[in-house]
Amino acid sequence: MIDPTPPVNARYGAPLGRRSHQQGDVLPDDPPLTLLHCPLDEGGYDEGGAYWGLGDPLFWVGNDEGDLAYFLRARGLRHAQRLVREDYPDAHFHTNPEED
Numbered sequence: 001m002i003d004p005t006p007p008v009n010a011r012y013g014a015p016l017g018r019r020s021h022q023q024g025d026v027l028p029d030d031p032p033l034t035l036l037h038c039p040l041d042e043g044g045y046d047e048g049g050a051y052w053g054l055g056d057p058l059f060w061v062g063n064d065e066g067d068l069a070y071f072l073r074a075r076g077l078r079h080a081q082r083l084v085r086e087d088y089p090d091a092h093f094h095t096n097p098e099e100d
Contacts, residue, residue: 004060004069005038005048014051020070026063026088033068035061035080035093 008015026033038046038060044053052058055073059080062069074080084091 002034002036002060002062003048004036004062004071005046005050008049014045014049016051018046018050018071021067022070022087023067026068026091028090030090031064032092032094033061033063033084033088035059035077035084037077038071 005018008018036059038058040046040052040054040058043051045051046058052071056075057073058071059074059077060069060071061080061084072080072083074083081091081093084093
């Protein structure tokens with residue numbers, strides 16, 4: 001299971017957000033991307049302690065190779081998929097029955 005929000009070292013305070021990286025393209029024959037909702041607490045912190053602030057829900061998208069992994073804000077799962085496809089038109093996603 002992928003954990004996009006592992007615990008952070010908050011010795012000197014919580015970091016603002018987390019690292020993201022996008023390299024290359026998503027091609028039609030590539031394996032599906034993983035898209036996960038990352039819950040935030042009432043203060044705007046993810047489960048690992050990074051600070052994001054309040055606003056639209058936070059999502060993480062990535063591929064199995066690790067060359068694509070980034071966070072985005074969206075109103076919901078379908079909206080997040082549309083936003084990813086704006087940058088990667090050939091993107092398709094693993095299906096998660098809990099998110100449908």
